Amino acid sequence: MLEGELNLLIDGQPEKTLKAGDSYQIPAGVVHDAKAHGDKAMKVLGVYVVDKTKPLASPAP
Template sequence: MKSTRIMAAALLIVGSGWTLNVAEAQQPGIHRTDVLEDDLGTPGREVVQVRVDIEPGAVSIKHSHPGEEVAYVLEGALEYQLEGKAPVTLRAGEALFIPDGVAHVAKNVGSSKASELATYIVTKGKPLVVPVK
């Protein structure tokens, strides 16, 4: 019984730590909804899915991730600026691969809310969003 309580407390702490990492990255006009977090078959790696809703004109901070990201635009128009590349604008139904550690920025360039489903294949236990100066 005691070990069950300890395990439950540990899971709560680990789960809330992940949520805090994501919450710290939120900014005005950008809303993140956790969808999925699960271990992969490769030790030390996990998959995380997040729905990101971005108000018109809102811009993310420049950031990277401890792994790869696939950004799939659900609605609206989002401009992605990956470090060292020309900006690209995606609309609903289009996707973009962002390599491990590549700094990038996302901006809603439309006149209505834009949304993406971000799927991350990342190193477990590291902050999901890493601000870059």
């Protein structure tokens, strides 16, 4: 997180509220969602480690 706050939902885990300076990891293949928390806009820097032979994303089951 670079700026603002977000609510992070990862399937099978309790909801987390993250603020600037926090980091998180989403396991491959796990359903997840993130939404801005509060009135301030959020900025997130995403880094993906992927297998080039597989699609980056797939629809939720």
